[in-house]
Amino acid sequence: MRIVSGKFGGRPLKAVPGDATRPTTDKVKEAIFNMIGPYFDGGRSLDLYAGSGGLSIEGVSRGIDEAVLVDRQFAAIKTIKSNVEVTKEPERFQVIKKPAQSVIDQLKGTQPFDVFYFDPPYAKQTIEADLGKLVANDLVAKNAIVMAETDQHADLPDQIGAFTMVKQRDYGITVITIYEYEG
Template identity: 60%
Template structure:
């Protein structure tokens, strides 16, 4: 696993030990960023199920100014910290060991807003549509926000989600990328 492109391109990243998380493959990550970017001019990203941190690190490498990474597993948080160290830009990352629901409440209380949000939850615990709605209702999404969802085939995310515009959906084997934009 590596950072595909940008300021940190080519640097190797660690995967979270064990079977509790599954890292996004470099192929899927590259395809994802070709759809949503591929490069950014600042902005903030949020990853509620950060795992190894690879998606947020890739986003910062490609121009996102600051990334907030959330995960509730100790092993994931340790791996994220190790991977952020590889960037030599730790000040551009905030790592929080929290349950996603609690983290969202805290971020809303702080008045944070995000231009890019990654949803890559454990496949058995996908509540993406409800979580997208919660982010919108709490004012956590900037007007230009993009939502990137990485799921398995069984998730079957709908095209029509109130408050969001469907952008695109692509299949990569067992992985499905679904991308939305905050609606007007």
């Protein structure tokens, strides 16, 4: 695993030890950023199921100003912090060890996010509920982009509240779905 492109491009990233997380491959990561960017002019991102932190780090490498990375596993948090150090700009990352749903409440009242990465455990996918809670807590910026990485059984709808599906691609068992917020 590595940072694919941007300011930190080519730097290596570690995977979370064990099989509790499933890192996004470099090929799929490149495809994701070609769909949502590929580069950004600032903004904030939120990853509620960060794993190794690779998606958020890639986003900052490509121009996101600040990333908030959330995971509830100690091994994931330790890996994220190690991977953030590779950037030599740790001040651009906030790492939180808590369950995703409690962090959504914790972030209420902060500046809204422009980009969301949703790569939850396939069997515990709560993307629709999470998006509803983020909107209710005023954490979604106008025209925000949502990237959802699921398996083929997730069957996400074309519309989730004010989020409209704009792209969807299959990569083997992985499905990448992109939504834009029209709220």
